[in-house]
């Protein structure tokens with residue numbers, strides 16, 4: 001994709017906060033954004049794995065393809081914990097400079113939950129609460145905290161992206177936690193889009209991706225038909241690379257013509 005073919009050639013002098021940047025889709029988003037922002041932009045990379053974040057930071061800062069003066073900050077944080085959320089906000093405020101003209105938050109971090117069991121086995125409220133706390137509550141609270149830390153200002157655009165899934169729309173056997181979390185999380189961003197017309201809100205469904213999460217889905221899903229469909233898709237080469245899906249997400253962001261709050265699937269593009 002050439003960014004010059006698009007409405008906007010770049011993402012601006014941006015502060016990009018990317019959760020789950022240590023591997024998988026989040027890491028690819030960080031790499032792509034580092035090439036599409038203006039010089040002196042800032043990337044805040046959040047996840048729990050310090051070594052993986054630091055390796056990515058070194059790669060981005062040294063990369064020939066990256067923009068001049070790119071600042072890359074790692075925040076080692078468990079986003080399911082209040083302290084983790086606070087560190088992301090603190091790190092983002094520290095990295096902010098007055099000439100930033102685009103705040104971008106990518107809510108990418110998520111977990112699959114235990115897909116080896118069916119809904120009727122989930123009698124333990126603490127287990128369900130813990131899943132929803134990280135996958136739903138933390139994403140609402142982080143988004144709200146970012147919006148408060150960087151309030152609406154003339155000349156500053158704000159974009160919030162939720163990495164969603166077909167599972168937000170359709171039920172899948174033995175995936176009760178994941179489907180519930182993705183449905184709730186997506187509705188939250190739809191409400192946000194209704195409430196805050198100045199914000200750009202996108203629910204992007206990246207399609208099946210060749211990541212650790214997909215490996216877990218293929219190996220641990222309890223429902224035999226669903227498990228087989230994941231293995232078959234993988235064997236038939238239907239699983240996308242993170243780069244392919246991310247290129248479509250970047251095109252959406254650069255074109256910036258989507259309806260705020262919309263659910264857009266990679267296969268719609």
Ligand code: NDP
Pocket residue numbers: 019020021022023024025026046047048049050052077078079080107108109110111134163164165166205206207208209210211212213214
């Ligand atoms: P991975 O499991 O490969 O990566 C998940 C990322 O989230 C990691 O960087 C992980 O980092 C981070 N993370 C997990 N738990 C926490 C936590 N408690 N605090 C902070 N960070 C955390 O997943 P994918 O890259 O495959 O998924 C990315 C997004 O895409 C997710 O929202 C997923 O639901 C969605 N998606 C994925 C699909 C797929 O086929 N893979 C299909 C459709 C949607 P660390 O462990 O270092 O904390």
